Amino acid sequence: MNPAREQLPLLTTDEPAHQPATDAVRLLLFNAQHASPDRSRRQAHWIAGQEGADIAVLTEVSSTQGGDALVTALTERGYATVIAPQPPTPDYRTVIACRTSAVRTVLSPVTVTPHRAPAARVTVGGHDIGVLGLYVPSRGPKDQRNVAKRAFQEAVTESLPRLLAAFPDMPVIVAGDLNVIERGHQPPHKVFGNWEYDFYDSFQAAGLTDAFRHLHPDEVNHSWFGRSGNGFRFDHLFVSTPHAERILACDYHQEAREVGLTDHAVMTLRLSLPSTTGEQGEAPGTGPAEQPAAAAIERRRFGQPPPSRRPLRGKGRCTAHPRRTAELQGAQRVRKEQVLEIVRRR
16 A cells, blocks of 8 residues: 555544434534644634534645644544544645544545545444545646646546445545535636536536535525635535435534634534434435424524525526436435335335
């Protein structure tokens, strides 16, 4: 194995401030903004205080003192497992921290700068979950514009089928700062090329569903804001499409950004798990009627008001996102097959 591609050993810690849930996956995505050691420790304190951060995926973590301070502080704040790959040369990296010790590090399927793409198998309530964290490079200096970004994006796109194959018969979650936006983004940004939109589309093509769009097909929300105040939805959470109907909540939260802990919004995901009776059918609270209520509860936990519904396209009306119809049809087919399978077993 190439030493540059190895991930650091797992770091064990004391009891967490919050006990991990056993009936749902609770994941938090946080951009560390290459913070100083002092701010890194404050970030860890804030993250550990969030009940919904059983799994924390942290992007833009430095490979120097600030990043090391963040990893240490997370262990001190009760994260039993921290996967912190170390790059062979100074670069940003992605870290996966879990409140449970039932975690197995998986070799990253991404062959270009794999320290930006750690992977793990996490056991929650007796069920295995595949997790991949991603931090896509920005455009880079003028003389190397988009070189690293293109190379990493191409490596990720090529790896996605292998990722799903590495985690068979289980939910797979991809969480990260992709530094790209979706087609139809509001407001539009002309700086992005088709190759960047194609990268976003590659997740759906590989069998992954945008968790936020699945629940909020026409909501305008942003995770990063430029100097002019224009917003960008750079941070994303994807769930393997066969498990998309188990998404209970997926939202952006601005609190940490507004108090200066980071320059990105925080994302959260709550994904229900099958009941312990062994059936893989719909678990309680995962039907379409329960999903909006679950999302509202998740927002109240972070002190957010109900979202304003704004259209992605058109004037004065909400227009469904162009991928929403196909996703719903696919989900309906999956649900119908699950029901037929349960009937056959009976």
